[in-house]
Amino acid sequence: MIENRPWMAVFSHAILIFGVFIVALPVWVALVASTHPASAFGSGHIPMWFGQEGFANWQMLLVGSDGQSSxxxxxxxxxxxxxxxxxxxxxxxxxxxxxxxxxxxxxxxxxxxxxxxxxxxxxxxxxxxxxxxxxxxxxxxxxxxxxxxxxxxxxxxxxxxxxxxxxxxxxxxxxxxxxxxxxxxxxxxxxxxxxxxxxxxxxxxxxxxxxxxxxxxxxxxxxxxxxxxxxxxxxxxxxxxxxxxxxxxxxxxxxxxxxxxxxxxxxxxxxxxxxxxxxx
The missing domain is CATH 1.10.3720.10 (MetI-like)
Known part of the structure:
Protein backbone atom coordinates (compact mmCIF):
# COMPACT_ATOMS: atom_id res chain seq x y z
CA MET A 1 0.00 0.00 0.00
CA ILE A 2 1.36 3.41 -0.99
CA GLU A 3 0.96 6.04 1.70
CA ASN A 4 -0.22 9.52 0.81
CA ARG A 5 2.57 11.86 1.82
CA PRO A 6 2.01 15.43 0.61
CA TRP A 7 5.46 16.54 1.72
CA MET A 8 7.01 13.85 -0.49
CA ALA A 9 5.13 15.18 -3.52
CA VAL A 10 6.29 18.72 -2.75
CA PHE A 11 9.88 17.52 -2.36
CA SER A 12 9.76 15.58 -5.65
CA HIS A 13 8.38 18.56 -7.54
CA ALA A 14 11.01 20.83 -5.98
CA ILE A 15 13.76 18.49 -7.18
CA LEU A 16 12.26 18.43 -10.69
CA ILE A 17 11.95 22.21 -10.81
CA PHE A 18 15.54 22.59 -9.64
CA GLY A 19 16.71 20.15 -12.32
CA VAL A 20 14.81 22.02 -15.03
CA PHE A 21 16.35 25.27 -13.81
CA ILE A 22 19.88 23.84 -13.98
CA VAL A 23 19.31 22.54 -17.51
CA ALA A 24 17.47 25.62 -18.81
CA LEU A 25 19.80 28.26 -17.36
CA PRO A 26 22.58 27.86 -20.00
CA VAL A 27 19.97 27.97 -22.76
CA TRP A 28 18.50 31.13 -21.28
CA VAL A 29 21.93 32.75 -21.04
CA ALA A 30 22.65 31.87 -24.67
CA LEU A 31 19.30 33.26 -25.79
CA VAL A 32 19.84 36.51 -23.88
CA ALA A 33 23.44 36.82 -25.07
CA SER A 34 22.32 36.56 -28.69
CA THR A 35 20.36 39.81 -28.27
CA HIS A 36 23.25 41.93 -26.97
CA PRO A 37 26.24 43.49 -28.73
CA ALA A 38 29.62 41.84 -28.26
CA SER A 39 30.81 44.75 -26.12
CA ALA A 40 28.26 43.80 -23.42
CA PHE A 41 30.51 40.95 -22.33
CA GLY A 42 33.74 42.94 -22.19
CA SER A 43 33.21 43.86 -18.54
CA GLY A 44 32.85 40.23 -17.50
CA HIS A 45 29.22 40.60 -16.41
CA ILE A 46 26.66 38.36 -18.10
CA PRO A 47 23.35 40.13 -18.81
CA MET A 48 20.31 38.13 -17.79
CA TRP A 49 17.65 40.00 -19.79
CA PHE A 50 17.14 40.64 -23.47
CA GLY A 51 18.93 43.43 -25.29
CA GLN A 52 18.13 45.45 -28.39
CA GLU A 53 20.45 43.75 -30.90
CA GLY A 54 18.69 40.40 -31.28
CA PHE A 55 17.26 40.97 -34.75
CA ALA A 56 20.50 42.52 -36.04
CA ASN A 57 22.64 39.66 -34.68
CA TRP A 58 20.46 36.94 -36.18
CA GLN A 59 20.11 38.79 -39.46
CA MET A 60 23.87 39.30 -39.76
CA LEU A 61 24.61 35.57 -39.36
CA LEU A 62 21.66 34.15 -41.27
CA VAL A 63 21.32 36.64 -44.11
CA GLY A 64 24.72 38.32 -44.17
CA SER A 65 25.63 41.91 -44.79
CA ASP A 66 25.21 41.61 -48.57
CA GLY A 67 21.67 40.24 -48.36
CA GLN A 68 22.72 36.79 -49.58
CA SER A 69 22.63 33.52 -47.72
CA SER A 70 25.45 33.37 -45.18
Whole structure:
Protein backbone atom coordinates (compact mmCIF):
# COMPACT_ATOMS: atom_id res chain seq x y z
CA MET A 1 0.00 0.00 0.00
CA ILE A 2 1.36 3.41 -0.99
CA GLU A 3 0.96 6.04 1.70
CA ASN A 4 -0.22 9.52 0.81
CA ARG A 5 2.57 11.86 1.82
CA PRO A 6 2.01 15.43 0.61
CA TRP A 7 5.46 16.54 1.72
CA MET A 8 7.01 13.85 -0.49
CA ALA A 9 5.13 15.18 -3.52
CA VAL A 10 6.29 18.72 -2.75
CA PHE A 11 9.88 17.52 -2.36
CA SER A 12 9.76 15.58 -5.65
CA HIS A 13 8.38 18.56 -7.54
CA ALA A 14 11.01 20.83 -5.98
CA ILE A 15 13.76 18.49 -7.18
CA LEU A 16 12.26 18.43 -10.69
CA ILE A 17 11.95 22.21 -10.81
CA PHE A 18 15.54 22.59 -9.64
CA GLY A 19 16.71 20.15 -12.32
CA VAL A 20 14.81 22.02 -15.03
CA PHE A 21 16.35 25.27 -13.81
CA ILE A 22 19.88 23.84 -13.98
CA VAL A 23 19.31 22.54 -17.51
CA ALA A 24 17.47 25.62 -18.81
CA LEU A 25 19.80 28.26 -17.36
CA PRO A 26 22.58 27.86 -20.00
CA VAL A 27 19.97 27.97 -22.76
CA TRP A 28 18.50 31.13 -21.28
CA VAL A 29 21.93 32.75 -21.04
CA ALA A 30 22.65 31.87 -24.67
CA LEU A 31 19.30 33.26 -25.79
CA VAL A 32 19.84 36.51 -23.88
CA ALA A 33 23.44 36.82 -25.07
CA SER A 34 22.32 36.56 -28.69
CA THR A 35 20.36 39.81 -28.27
CA HIS A 36 23.25 41.93 -26.97
CA PRO A 37 26.24 43.49 -28.73
CA ALA A 38 29.62 41.84 -28.26
CA SER A 39 30.81 44.75 -26.12
CA ALA A 40 28.26 43.80 -23.42
CA PHE A 41 30.51 40.95 -22.33
CA GLY A 42 33.74 42.94 -22.19
CA SER A 43 33.21 43.86 -18.54
CA GLY A 44 32.85 40.23 -17.50
CA HIS A 45 29.22 40.60 -16.41
CA ILE A 46 26.66 38.36 -18.10
CA PRO A 47 23.35 40.13 -18.81
CA MET A 48 20.31 38.13 -17.79
CA TRP A 49 17.65 40.00 -19.79
CA PHE A 50 17.14 40.64 -23.47
CA GLY A 51 18.93 43.43 -25.29
CA GLN A 52 18.13 45.45 -28.39
CA GLU A 53 20.45 43.75 -30.90
CA GLY A 54 18.69 40.40 -31.28
CA PHE A 55 17.26 40.97 -34.75
CA ALA A 56 20.50 42.52 -36.04
CA ASN A 57 22.64 39.66 -34.68
CA TRP A 58 20.46 36.94 -36.18
CA GLN A 59 20.11 38.79 -39.46
CA MET A 60 23.87 39.30 -39.76
CA LEU A 61 24.61 35.57 -39.36
CA LEU A 62 21.66 34.15 -41.27
CA VAL A 63 21.32 36.64 -44.11
CA GLY A 64 24.72 38.32 -44.17
CA SER A 65 25.63 41.91 -44.79
CA ASP A 66 25.21 41.61 -48.57
CA GLY A 67 21.67 40.24 -48.36
CA GLN A 68 22.72 36.79 -49.58
CA SER A 69 22.63 33.52 -47.72
CA SER A 70 25.45 33.37 -45.18
CA UNK A 71 28.02 30.64 -44.66
CA UNK A 72 26.24 29.65 -41.46
CA UNK A 73 23.24 28.33 -43.38
CA UNK A 74 25.58 26.31 -45.59
CA UNK A 75 27.13 24.79 -42.48
CA UNK A 76 23.65 24.05 -41.16
CA UNK A 77 22.83 22.19 -44.36
CA UNK A 78 26.12 20.27 -44.18
CA UNK A 79 25.35 19.21 -40.62
CA UNK A 80 21.86 18.15 -41.64
CA UNK A 81 23.13 16.09 -44.59
CA UNK A 82 25.77 14.44 -42.40
CA UNK A 83 23.37 13.68 -39.55
CA UNK A 84 20.67 12.24 -41.82
CA UNK A 85 23.21 10.25 -43.83
CA UNK A 86 24.66 8.70 -40.68
CA UNK A 87 21.20 8.03 -39.22
CA UNK A 88 19.66 6.36 -42.27
CA UNK A 89 22.88 4.49 -43.01
CA UNK A 90 23.17 3.08 -39.50
CA UNK A 91 19.51 2.06 -39.37
CA UNK A 92 19.55 0.41 -42.81
CA UNK A 93 22.77 -1.54 -42.25
CA UNK A 94 21.79 -2.56 -38.72
CA UNK A 95 18.35 -3.75 -39.83
CA UNK A 96 19.80 -5.91 -42.60
CA UNK A 97 22.58 -7.25 -40.36
CA UNK A 98 20.21 -8.18 -37.56
CA UNK A 99 17.76 -9.72 -40.04
CA UNK A 100 20.47 -11.93 -41.52
CA UNK A 101 21.80 -13.00 -38.12
CA UNK A 102 18.40 -13.89 -36.65
CA UNK A 103 16.43 -15.38 -39.55
CA UNK A 104 19.07 -16.97 -41.78
CA UNK A 105 21.12 -20.06 -41.12
CA UNK A 106 24.69 -19.88 -42.34
CA UNK A 107 28.09 -21.02 -41.03
CA UNK A 108 29.70 -18.91 -38.30
CA UNK A 109 26.53 -16.88 -37.81
CA UNK A 110 27.20 -16.45 -34.09
CA UNK A 111 30.83 -15.54 -34.73
CA UNK A 112 29.76 -12.86 -37.21
CA UNK A 113 27.50 -11.29 -34.61
CA UNK A 114 30.19 -11.27 -31.92
CA UNK A 115 32.70 -9.72 -34.31
CA UNK A 116 30.18 -6.96 -34.96
CA UNK A 117 29.53 -6.63 -31.23
CA UNK A 118 33.25 -6.36 -30.41
CA UNK A 119 33.51 -3.27 -32.62
CA UNK A 120 31.86 -1.40 -29.76
CA UNK A 121 35.35 -1.27 -28.28
CA UNK A 122 36.65 0.45 -31.43
CA UNK A 123 34.88 3.82 -31.79
CA UNK A 124 35.95 6.23 -34.50
CA UNK A 125 38.29 8.04 -32.08
CA UNK A 126 40.33 4.83 -31.62
CA UNK A 127 40.57 3.94 -35.31
CA UNK A 128 40.71 7.47 -36.63
CA UNK A 129 44.20 7.21 -38.20
CA UNK A 130 43.58 4.11 -40.37
CA UNK A 131 40.07 5.33 -41.17
CA UNK A 132 41.44 8.66 -42.35
CA UNK A 133 44.04 6.85 -44.48
CA UNK A 134 41.35 4.76 -46.17
CA UNK A 135 39.20 7.81 -46.88
CA UNK A 136 42.21 9.72 -48.22
CA UNK A 137 43.22 6.83 -50.50
CA UNK A 138 39.69 6.70 -51.87
CA UNK A 139 39.79 10.46 -52.59
CA UNK A 140 36.80 11.08 -50.33
CA UNK A 141 38.20 14.01 -48.38
CA UNK A 142 36.06 17.14 -48.56
CA UNK A 143 32.95 15.23 -49.57
CA UNK A 144 29.67 14.23 -48.01
CA UNK A 145 30.57 10.58 -48.58
CA UNK A 146 33.75 11.02 -46.57
CA UNK A 147 31.80 12.69 -43.78
CA UNK A 148 29.19 9.95 -43.44
CA UNK A 149 30.56 6.64 -44.77
CA UNK A 150 33.00 5.78 -41.93
CA UNK A 151 30.29 6.40 -39.31
CA UNK A 152 27.31 4.49 -40.69
CA UNK A 153 28.12 1.09 -39.15
CA UNK A 154 26.61 0.62 -35.69
CA UNK A 155 27.08 -2.42 -33.46
CA UNK A 156 24.70 -0.96 -30.89
CA UNK A 157 21.82 -0.64 -33.35
CA UNK A 158 22.55 -4.12 -34.72
CA UNK A 159 22.39 -5.55 -31.22
CA UNK A 160 19.12 -3.77 -30.41
CA UNK A 161 17.45 -4.90 -33.63
CA UNK A 162 18.72 -8.45 -33.06
CA UNK A 163 17.11 -8.52 -29.63
CA UNK A 164 13.90 -7.12 -31.10
CA UNK A 165 13.78 -9.73 -33.86
CA UNK A 166 14.58 -12.57 -31.46
CA UNK A 167 11.56 -11.63 -29.34
CA UNK A 168 9.22 -12.24 -32.27
CA UNK A 169 7.47 -15.62 -32.19
CA UNK A 170 8.62 -18.35 -34.54
CA UNK A 171 5.02 -18.96 -35.56
CA UNK A 172 5.11 -15.60 -37.31
CA UNK A 173 7.84 -16.81 -39.65
CA UNK A 174 6.00 -20.05 -40.31
CA UNK A 175 2.75 -18.22 -41.04
CA UNK A 176 4.51 -15.91 -43.49
CA UNK A 177 6.14 -18.88 -45.17
CA UNK A 178 2.80 -20.68 -45.53
CA UNK A 179 1.28 -17.54 -47.06
CA UNK A 180 4.05 -17.56 -49.65
CA UNK A 181 5.97 -14.54 -48.36
CA UNK A 182 9.62 -14.63 -49.36
CA UNK A 183 12.49 -13.15 -47.34
CA UNK A 184 12.20 -9.70 -48.90
CA UNK A 185 8.43 -9.48 -48.49
CA UNK A 186 8.66 -10.79 -44.91
CA UNK A 187 11.24 -8.12 -44.13
CA UNK A 188 9.33 -5.18 -45.59
CA UNK A 189 5.72 -6.20 -44.84
CA UNK A 190 6.13 -7.75 -41.39
CA UNK A 191 9.42 -6.95 -39.68
CA UNK A 192 9.66 -3.25 -40.53
CA UNK A 193 6.10 -2.35 -39.38
CA UNK A 194 6.64 -4.30 -36.14
CA UNK A 195 9.95 -2.52 -35.55
CA UNK A 196 8.55 0.97 -36.10
CA UNK A 197 8.92 2.16 -32.51
CA UNK A 198 12.45 0.77 -32.22
CA UNK A 199 13.44 2.50 -35.45
CA UNK A 200 11.98 5.78 -34.20
CA UNK A 201 13.85 5.56 -30.89
CA UNK A 202 17.12 4.81 -32.64
CA UNK A 203 16.48 7.55 -35.19
CA UNK A 204 16.44 10.18 -32.44
CA UNK A 205 19.58 8.83 -30.76
CA UNK A 206 21.53 8.40 -33.99
CA UNK A 207 20.49 11.77 -35.40
CA UNK A 208 21.81 13.54 -32.30
CA UNK A 209 24.98 11.43 -32.51
CA UNK A 210 25.56 12.42 -36.13
CA UNK A 211 24.63 16.06 -35.55
CA UNK A 212 27.11 16.48 -32.68
CA UNK A 213 30.08 15.02 -34.54
CA UNK A 214 33.09 17.31 -34.29
CA UNK A 215 36.38 15.40 -34.45
CA UNK A 216 35.79 13.47 -37.66
CA UNK A 217 34.51 16.45 -39.75
CA UNK A 218 37.41 18.50 -38.41
CA UNK A 219 39.90 15.96 -39.77
CA UNK A 220 38.40 15.10 -43.16
CA UNK A 221 37.39 18.62 -44.25
CA UNK A 222 39.75 21.37 -45.30
CA UNK A 223 37.31 23.08 -47.66
CA UNK A 224 34.96 25.47 -45.85
CA UNK A 225 32.18 24.37 -48.21
CA UNK A 226 31.93 21.16 -46.15
CA UNK A 227 32.31 22.60 -42.66
CA UNK A 228 29.58 21.69 -40.19
CA UNK A 229 27.74 23.95 -37.77
CA UNK A 230 29.37 22.42 -34.70
CA UNK A 231 32.77 23.18 -36.21
CA UNK A 232 31.76 26.80 -36.78
CA UNK A 233 31.06 27.31 -33.07
CA UNK A 234 34.53 26.06 -32.20
CA UNK A 235 36.11 28.24 -34.88
CA UNK A 236 34.37 31.33 -33.49
CA UNK A 237 35.89 30.61 -30.09
CA UNK A 238 39.39 30.16 -31.54
CA UNK A 239 40.24 33.81 -32.07
CA UNK A 240 43.93 34.65 -32.23
CA UNK A 241 43.48 38.43 -32.27
CA UNK A 242 40.70 40.56 -30.86
CA UNK A 243 37.79 39.66 -28.64
CA UNK A 244 35.45 36.73 -29.05
CA UNK A 245 32.14 37.76 -30.59
CA UNK A 246 30.00 36.10 -27.95
CA UNK A 247 26.74 37.29 -29.45
CA UNK A 248 27.55 35.54 -32.73
CA UNK A 249 28.73 32.45 -30.88
CA UNK A 250 25.44 32.27 -29.00
CA UNK A 251 23.41 32.70 -32.18
CA UNK A 252 25.32 29.81 -33.77
CA UNK A 253 24.87 27.72 -30.63
CA UNK A 254 21.12 28.27 -30.55
CA UNK A 255 20.87 27.53 -34.25
CA UNK A 256 22.77 24.28 -33.70
CA UNK A 257 20.29 23.29 -31.00
CA UNK A 258 17.16 23.73 -33.10
CA UNK A 259 17.27 20.62 -35.38
CA UNK A 260 17.93 18.06 -32.58
CA UNK A 261 15.22 19.63 -30.44
CA UNK A 262 12.76 19.52 -33.33
CA UNK A 263 13.54 15.85 -33.96
CA UNK A 264 13.03 14.98 -30.28
CA UNK A 265 9.75 16.91 -30.10
CA UNK A 266 8.41 15.46 -33.35
CA UNK A 267 9.23 11.86 -32.41
CA UNK A 268 8.77 12.06 -28.65
CA UNK A 269 5.90 9.59 -28.39
CA UNK A 270 7.50 6.98 -30.62
CA UNK A 271 10.85 7.53 -28.92
CA UNK A 272 9.47 6.87 -25.44
CA UNK A 273 7.37 3.95 -26.63
CA UNK A 274 10.35 2.37 -28.38
CA UNK A 275 12.40 2.53 -25.18
CA UNK A 276 9.83 1.36 -22.62
CA UNK A 277 7.23 -0.67 -24.51
CA UNK A 278 7.80 -4.36 -23.93
CA UNK A 279 5.20 -5.54 -26.45
CA UNK A 280 6.60 -6.49 -29.82
Missing amino acids: QLLKMLMNSLIMALGITFGKIAISLMSAYAIVFFRFPFRGLAFWIIFFTLMLPVEVRIVPTYEVIANLNLLNSYTGLTLPLIASATATFLFRQCFMSMPGELVEAARIDGAGPIRFFFDILLPMSRTNIAALFVILFIYGWNQYLWPLIVTTDDAYYTLVMSVKRMLSVSEGDIQWNQVMVSTLLAMIPPVMVVIAMQKLFVKGLVDAEK
